[in-house]
Every structure is written in structure tokens, then in C-alpha cells.
Amino acid sequence: MSCPYPDCSGDIQSRGSFGYCKDCKLPVFCCPVCKNTKTYNRTLARFCVACGCPISLPENKDVEGVPLNQILDFSSHARRINLPESIWIRPLNYKGFLWCLSAAGNLYGLSPHKEKPEYFCSLGEDFGKSPNLVQEWGPFASPIFLALGPKSLKTVSLLNLVTDEFSIELDPGESVLCNMQGGFFGLVGKDESVFFLTRTSEEIRLASLSLKTRKAQKVPLPVTNAQIPVVGPVNAGGHIVLYSRESLFKLNTERSDAWQLTPIPFEVDFQPIVTPAALSHSSLDMPLGIIPPLVSEDYLYIPGTSRAEPAFLTLGLEKAITTFSILKVPPGIYDSGPRQQLVLASRGRVLTYRGLLAETPAADEQILGERCVFHHNSLSVTFARPGRGGRVLRWYSKGKDAQDYPFGDPEDFREALGFFVAGSCIMFVYTNGTNKSVMIVWDLYR
Ligand SMILES: [Zn+2]
Numbered sequence: 273m274s275c276p277y278p279d280c281s282g283d284i285q286s287r288g289s290f291g292y293c294k295d296c297k298l299p300v301f302c303c304p305v306c307k308n309t310k311t312y313n314r315t316l317a318r319f320c321v322a323c324g325c326p327i328s329l330p331e332n333k334d335v336e337g338v339p340l341n342q343i344l345d346f347s348s349h350a351r352r353i354n355l356p357e358s359i360w361i362r363p364l365n366y367k368g369f370l371w372c373l374s375a376a377g378n379l380y381g382l383s384p385h386k387e388k389p390e391y392f393c394s395l396g397e398d399f400g401k402s403p404n405l406v407q408e409w410g411p412f413a414s415p416i417f418l419a420l421g422p423k424s425l426k427t428v429s430l431l432n433l434v435t436d437e438f439s440i441e442l443d444p445g446e447s448v449l450c451n452m453q454g455g456f457f458g459l460v461g462k463d464e465s466v467f468f469l470t471r472t473s474e475e476i477r478l479a480s481l482s483l484k485t486r487k488a489q490k491v492p493l494p495v496t497n498a499q500i501p502v503v504g505p506v507n508a509g510g511h512i513v514l515y516s517r518e519s520l521f522k523l524n525t526e527r528s529d530a531w532q533l534t535p536i537p538f539e540v541d542f543q544p545i546v547t548p549a550a551l552s553h554s555s556l557d558m559p560l561g562i563i564p565p566l567v568s569e570d571y572l573y574i575p576g577t578s579r580a581e582p583a584f585l586t587l588g589l590e591k592a593i594t595t596f597s598i599l600k601v602p603p604g605i606y607d608s609g610p611r612q613q614l615v616l617a618s619r620g621r622v623l624t625y626r627g628l629l630a631e632t633p634a635a636d637e638q639i640l641g642e643r644c645v646f647h648h649n650s651l652s653v654t655f656a657r658p659g660r661g662g663r664v665l666r667w668y669s670k671g672k673d674a675q676d677y678p679f680g681d682p683e684d685f686r687e688a689l690g691f692f693v694a695g696s697c698i699m700f701v702y703t704n705g706t707n708k709s710v711m712i713v714w715d716l717y718r
């Protein structure tokens with residue numbers, strides 16, 4: 273059993289079909305076709321080195337093969353990985369690596385088994401300020417990393433680090449909305465295109481850029497004031513949507529020559545959070561670097577208030593997305609787990625939702641209901657403060673005693689970016705907002 277990465281012949285540490293190299297610390301997996309346990313593949317490999325079959329790392333929603341709640345000791349055994357840069361945008365978890373684009377536009381790939389992140393390339397400082405994505409593209413489904421800037425979309429092949437730039441045709445006075453400080457502006461992929469927003473003095477436009485033809489297509493938002501705040505776009509179960517204070521807008525592509533944005537007025541007593549400034553006055557909070565609406569398998573959740581109380585406007589994502597309901601929630605911090613489920617930590621409890629139905633996987637009066645929350649299967653974690661002690665990350669797992677990881681109040685902790693599951697590790701990422709980000713890693717194999 274030796275390492276499949278170039279110029280390395282290290283031994284593999286594995287459990288089940290997933291593992292990592294003890295020397296280079298990069299993640300590996302066994303071919304799911306030939307199940308040859310003597311040969312390991314790189315996690316980005318597209319063909320098995322043993323049998324030659326097309327392969328793909330199974331989407332890793334559990335720590336590979338082992339339920340997360342079997343990680344026994346969360347109170348210690350955590351490693352810290354420091355990145356000497358600030359991250360504004362939530363990193364992406366893809367194929368056993370965490371892909372981080374710093375606010376200065378530098379792309380890092382982090383194997384959670386390593387001591388430090390690996391620098392890949394710079395996209396330029398205009399590119400680290402709005403959401404990015406990984407899309408599998410072309411006849412071989414090659415993974416590319418995409419980031420949006422003020423005049424172009426840049427791509428990086430994660431296989432060979434070749435970069436490409438797609439310029440965006442802009443009218444005079446038109447700008448691409450690509451800085452999350454100014455608003456909740458997304459970048460989403462669908463089929464062979466990516467979608468984002470632009471603004472002129474007269475119009476807000478939903479733009480799509482084809483990765484195939486490199487051509488852009490734009491659809492004006494049917495609103496009279498181009499300066500109103502909007503949130504999106506979001507891919508909600510295959511529907512490209514965005515919203516303002518009053519309406520949801522859904523992209524209608526039935527006529528390929530005349531795309532339209534169809535407004536669906538909320539028509540309920542609901543005020544969505546539409547600007548980053550509004551978030552700081554809200555009773556709902558979320559980790560740094562994500563846009564507020566949350567898409568689960570069956571629902572779109574839009575955060576805001578209803579009659580001055582925290583609430584989510586929820587929409588069922590069956591065929592037609594027209595039925596709104598209001599989900600009232602206690603004030604707190606929300607996020608999505610690896611299964612894209614709405615999770616909320618409020619003072620004294622952790623709640624999970626499916627549609628309008630709530631469950632309470634953890635109840636504990638020391639839960640603070642702030643900064644971060646994670647839930648997956650029967651495992652939950654959030655900040656708690658025991659008595660007069662310092663702040664802890666408290667892990668709850670069904671049938672076991674809660675475990676505290678001593679977090680304290682470190683000076684470099686300004687914003688949480690959330691929790692990630694990659695390979696056999698679970699990670700918590702935060703930033704000081706200026707020149708440092710930290711990953712705390714709990715490793716199953718330790
Ligand atoms: Zn190696």
C-alpha cells in the first residue's frame with residue numbers, strides 16, 4: 273500500500289475505503305468498482321489506478337464509513353492549522369480537501385491531515401469577496417473552481433491548476449455585484465452556466481455566463497428602483513431565484529430567446545434580511561461568508577422577521593414554488609449541516625427543522641445560541657459557557673455525555689465560518705478578519 277501522489281511513496285493510514293498518506297498527508301480512497309484494498313487513488317482521480325474504471329470519490333457525508341458520533345474524544349486531540357490570511361467567504365469542502373479563497377484572492381487547498389494549507393495560486397485581490405463554487409465540467413467532469421470578480425469570472429482546474437478567465441461584457445455604468453460587504457450577492461451554477469447579478473443606474477440584472485460558449489445573457493429584474501437591495505441568486509432545487517424585500521423572483525427559461533424573471537409577491541407578514549447591515553440588528557445570525565437563504569432538499573428558507581419575531585419564510589420546492597409558510601423560530605444562530613438541513617442554536621437549545629417541523633437534539637441551559645452551530649445525524653455542537661468558565665465548544669451525541677472543547681475567548685476569534693466534514697476529519701474554521709484564519713481539526717484516526 274503506497275501513496276498514489278507523484279513523487280511520494282509513503283504508507284497509507286486507512287480505515288475502510290478512505291485514508292491518507294502518512295508522509296505527504298494527502299487524502300486517498302479505494303476504488304468503489306474493483307474494491308482493491310491494496311491500491312489507493314488520489315481523491316481527485318477520475319480513473320482507478322488498479323482497474324482503469326472511471327471513479328469518483330463517494331460524496332462524503334459521514335466521516336468515511338464511520339458515523340461521526342463514534343469519534344470518542346472531542347475534548348482534546350484537536351489540531352490547529354493556521355492560515356496567514358483572512359477569509360471572508362465560506363470555504364468549500366470538495367474531495368477530501370477544504371478549498372479556501374482568501375479575501376486577498378489567494379486559493380489554498382487544505383488536506384485536513386496536514387499541518388498547513390497548501391497555496392495554489394492567486395486570482396487577484398478582486399476575487400475573494402463573494403461566494404465561489406466548484407463545478408464538474410466537460411466530458412470528463414473535470415473539477416474547476418470558479419470565482420467572480422468585477423469584470424470577469426476566473427476558473428482554476430483543480431486537477432492541474434490551469435487558470436482561465438471569462439470576461440463579462442458590461443454596458444457603460446454596469447457593474448458586477450461581487451462584494452459581500454455591499455450585499456448578499458451569490459454565484460451559482462446550473463448545467464453549463466453560472467448565474468450572478470449586475471447593476472446599472474436603471475436596472476438590476478440577473479446574468480448568466482455560459483462556460484461552453486463564453487457568452488453572457490442578462491435578464492432585468494422587473495422592479496422600478498434599481499437601488500433596492502436584493503439577495504441571490506440561489507439555486508433552489510433547480511430553480512434560479514433571488515428576492516427583494518417584497519417578492520421572490522424566479523427565472524423562467526421556457527423561451528430561450530426571452531428569459532424572464534417572474535415575481536412572486538410574499539403576500540404574508542414577513543420582512544426578509546436583505547442587507548449585511550440589517551443582520552447586525554437582527555435576532556437571527558449566521559456564520560460569515562454565506563448568503564442568508566438556505567436550501568434543503570425540499571425547502572427554501574428565507575430568514576427575516578414576522579411581527580417583529582425571528583422567522584423563516586419557507587417554500588416547498590416541489591414542482592411549482594408558490595406556497596409560502598412562515599416558520600417562527602427563537603432568536604439565535606442558524607446554519608446548514610452537511611445534509612443541508614436548517615439547524616439553529618438558541619439560548620438553551622439546538623433545534624433542527626424539516627419544513628415546519630422542529631426537533632431538539634440538544635437542550636442545555638448553558639448553550640449560548642451564538643456564533644456557530646453544527647448538526648449531523650445525532651451529533652450537534654455549539655458554543656456554551658459552563659458556569660463562570662470560559663467559552664467551550666460543546667459536543668452532544670445521542671446516548672453519551674456532552675464533551676467540552678475549551679475554546680475560551682481568543683483574541684484572534686472574530687467571525688466563525690462554520691464546521692466542515694472532510695475525509696476522516698471534522699473542522700471548525702474562524703477568522704480574525706484581517707490577517708489570520710484558524711482551522712481546528714478533530715481527527716478520527718488519532
Ligand atoms: Zn504521499
Ligand SMILES: [Zn+2]
Pocket residue numbers: 303304305306307308320321322323324325
Ligand atoms: Zn478499480
